[in-house]
Amino acid sequence: MTPLLSVEALSVYYGKFRALFDVSLEVAAGEIVSIIGANGAGKSSLLKAIVGQVPRIEGGIHLDGRSLDCMSTSAIVSSGVALVPEGRRLFPSLTVDENLDIGWQIGRRGSIRHEDIFGFFPALASRRKQRVRELSGGQQQMVALGRAILTNPSLLLCDEISLGLAPVIIGDLYNILPEIRKNGTAILLVEQDISRSLAVSDRFYSLLEGKVVLSGRPGDVSREDIIRSYFGG
Numbered sequence: 001m002t003p004l005l006s007v008e009a010l011s012v013y014y015g016k017f018r019a020l021f022d023v024s025l026e027v028a029a030g031e032i033v034s035i036i037g038a039n040g041a042g043k044s045s046l047l048k049a050i051v052g053q054v055p056r057i058e059g060g061i062h063l064d065g066r067s068l069d070c071m072s073t074s075a076i077v078s079s080g081v082a083l084v085p086e087g088r089r090l091f092p093s094l095t096v097d098e099n100l101d102i103g104w105q106i107g108r109r110g111s112i113r114h115e116d117i118f119g120f121f122p123a124l125a126s127r128r129k130q131r132v133r134e135l136s137g138g139q140q141q142m143v144a145l146g147r148a149i150l151t152n153p154s155l156l157l158c159d160e161i162s163l164g165l166a167p168v169i170i171g172d173l174y175n176i177l178p179e180i181r182k183n184g185t186a187i188l189l190v191e192q193d194i195s196r197s198l199a200v201s202d203r204f205y206s207l208l209e210g211k212v213v214l215s216g217r218p219g220d221v222s223r224e225d226i227i228r229s230y231f232g233g
């Protein structure tokens with residue numbers, strides 16, 4: 001069966017610096033897959049390459065068998081890929097509703113509607129007319145996730161959604177991921193918090209210095225092997 005996402009021998013370059021080395025991975029429809037790795041391992045570069053946001057790549061990236069290599073970021077989003085970027089990148093002076101609408105406008109038409117976001121994140125329902133800069137970090141992350149969900153993606157890319165948030169808020173965000181998957185959306189999850197991400201993932205890939213050094217199902221690989229792959233040595 002053709003995977004939803006297929007990354008084949010991907011290398012990413014920033015000028016002469018090579019951040020990824022022949023990375024290959026697959027994500028099936030509806031699957032949750034984690035990319036784990038320490039600072040600088042290349043996790044964000046992988047996600048950015050998928051949405052066409054790095055200067056140069058070698059190798060191939062296919063969604064549903066269709067090459068994304070030469071597509072613009074907006075065309076990639078329209079074809080069903082959404083990124084929740086590290087740092088959220090919201091419009092702080094716009095309201096919750098206005099930020100969410102951006103996802104609706106740039107995405108695909110599908111089953112998810114604006115009002116559905118308040119089902120995923122009830123805490124946003126009473127704040128929809130508030131400017132995003134007035135919200136807590138956790139609520140802002142909900143808006144960032146909501147905006148991405150509103151593009152009706154077949155593949156949702158999440159870059160460190162737990163960063164800087166309190167454990168209880170992180171728990172709330174992670175509880176939503178299986179709900180998102182119920183609509184058939186696959187999720188590629190980049191995290192430094194290994195326990196958190198592996199607990200919701202079907203499979204994982206561990207990156208070390210730009211290379212895949214370990215992959216598998218969380219239950220099939222020992223904790224020691226995962227930690228070793230994360231730190232090297």
Ligand SMILES: Nc1ncnc2c1ncn2[C@@H]1O[C@H](COP(=O)(O)OP(=O)(O)OP(=O)(O)O)[C@@H](O)[C@H]1O
Binds near residue numbers: 019039040
């Ligand atoms: N725009 C850029 N220009 C030059 N080098 C970059 C750029 N972006 C990332 N790098 C380098 O590429 C390597 C991989 O960075 P990347 O951000 O992908 O790693 P990461 O695993 O996501 O780390 P972190 O968790 O710190 O975000 C690092 O050595 C980083 O310094």
